[in-house]
């Protein structure tokens with residue numbers, strides 16, 4: 440059994456009040472089946488559900504909680520800041536402090552603006568790129584997620600068409616028509632598109648580490664080619680670092696690849712569990728924003744002091760001891776990946792674990808892990824649903840979708856990692872055959 444009786448009861452009530460009982464679709468467990476588990480409280484790498492059962496959490500609020508749940512330094516910063524005012528709608532010192540931490544950590548950033556979500560950050564960065572270049576078209580890649588802004592809810596067209604189709608009802612085809620979509624990892628397609636449309640493109644959006652449809656790690660040469668083409672055609676390269684920012688190290692994916700984008704977007708970790716997003720880049724670009732320039736963007740709660748405080752406390756913990764936290768994450772996540780792969784082998788399953796730092800993806804198919812979305816096997820979702828349920832019985836909580844990754848936090852200590860590996864061994868021993876079948 441997945442959800443306990445209290446979760447079942449809460450879910451029934453939630454469904455009367457909110458569509459599918461949730462405020463973000465993947466939470467509804469539709470792709471793994473069953474009833475969502477209601478969280479009651481959480482601390483470190485574990486949470487307690489509404490039925491009083493404890494689980495090791497590998498969702499960690501979908502990435503923000505790199506220090507685990509309710510880290511004492513973050514909770515203390517939030518509480519003491521909240522006591523001095525919840526929102527000002529006017530400048531406050533915390534904004535400077537968080538901006539300074541981010542800008543000092545990321546060499547290509549000179550200025551930032553804070554917003555309240557990753558979606559908003561990307562939406563605003565694209566508007567800025569269009570405003571600066573005077574061009575309308577934007578290129579994104581199939582399988583990358585950049586939030587739910589209308590013109591980015593677009594998937595690859597059929598056949599060779601590069602013009603996107605709306606991937607959600609309610610998105611006018613005329614909006615999607617400004618969005619071009621290519622598969623990842625295809626240098627020839629990239630060159631061809633730039634040749635045809637490079638001079639009418641405002642921006643290319645690339646996830647620093649594509650981690651929203653499995654973990655589709657790109658080759659550095661491909662990313663360098665992208666940078667080169669953007670420069671040649673006057674197209675702004677936007678790295679969407681909403682997941683990768685401060686996840687892999689202080690400088691995010693741009694540091695990892697040694698590539699300077701023109702603009703970057705942030706969210707998740709920089710808010711430490713509270714709603715924050717940010718976008719930034721070179722001074723001359725950012726100074727095109729209102730009130731200095733013609734590109735409008737605003738927010739009632741932007742730079743909220745409590746959210747800033749959570750971000751500051753989180754980044755301070757990460758940056759302490761010259762980034763020791765990331766080294767610890769690397770070794771814990773490495774051990775977990777290796778333990779899970781060993782469990783796959785002893786259950787005679789031809790699966791692998793794809794890993795970038797503390798991001799893991801269970802690649803439930805044979806052979807070389809895919810680098811593009813359309814190479815993810817259709818079978819993997821069915822296999823994942825079986826494994827997901829078996830792991831819940833072992834009190835391990837993974838994201839309720841095969842396309843989502845696992846996040847390891849600094850609170851996942853050695854004991855929790857070893858416990859998780861044993862849980863995978865148990866679960867796979869029980870359902871391994873069924874997954875293959």
Ligand SMILES: *Cc1c(COP(=O)(O)O)cnc(C)c1O
Nearest residue numbers: 556557558584585586681682706
């Ligand atoms: C999560 C995510 C977003 C959207 O952020 P929200 O805060 O959910 O709006 C955008 N881009 C990437 C790469 C993400 O992972």
